[in-house]
Amino acid sequence: MSGAAPPVPPLDDRDGVIWVDGAFVPWRTARLHVLSHGLHYGGSVFEGERVYDGRVFALPEHSARLVASARHMGYDLPWTAAELDAVTREVVAAADLTDGYVRPVAWRGGDTLRLVAPDNRVHLAVAAWPWPRIFTEGPRGIRLRTSRWRRPAPDTAPIRAKAAALYAIGALAGQEAEEAGFDDALLLDHRGRLAEATGANLFLVIGGELHTPPPECVLDGITRRTVIGLARGLGLPVVERHLAPAELDRATEVFLTGTAYEVQAVTGVDGRSFPLGEVGAALTEAYARAVRPGGADRSGHPAPAAAASDTG
16 A cells, blocks of 8 residues: 555564674574573573664663673673673664664573573573654553553562563563553552553652652663653652552553653553643653763753763
């Protein structure tokens, strides 16, 4: 049909190269064996990073977290965080990206399929590709549905790791929410308190303050920490505390934060409705400045041109 958008090619069938275990390989041949330990037992760890104007936002923080995630899952990466920074820059340059997405991923290989396999070789890959804004027609809110699935207690899962195993919960919750006509799911924690969306941190505006659950059973997102710093720089009080689901009734605004979402307004949770408010709009604007080289720093103050770096 004339004017229709071209089909988006699947991620495993594209031109280009992917960095795997120390070398660039053709995109379509970047594969792992079906008996890889990480595929069977959920031990892979990964990061999601955004490229703005050719630079990866908060790159050292993402690389450090990937190294830490692997250690939480019981293995060490064969590359340091600093080496991973350098590799990521090479990948972005090879992809000739101005704005895009980077996915580093590490996993144990197929030396053995014993559940306990400390001697399995560890593999690492880094891919990058163009990534448009989620809503290209302008900002809009999304609707969440409270899920029956819950975030686990910190003594039952490695919640500080960005591990594939933990994302199975979000995948199930998100699928059920979409099947019910919602955009995403809202998950409670193991005690029934507000936790997060499937892959994004949660914020409520209550009484002119920004309230967010403490990262006790959810990942302390890099975007989350950035937005907290920006809010404080704008003079907005930030309160990290446990939040009961009923406190949604007190909220005048609700939004999510994450690498993909950035700052995403929520206009509905179950039967509740929320406006596209001023606080969310101000933080969206502040974040858009912070992620660009030479923009505002993460406390909301303008960054000197000489200080522009991969950390925004």
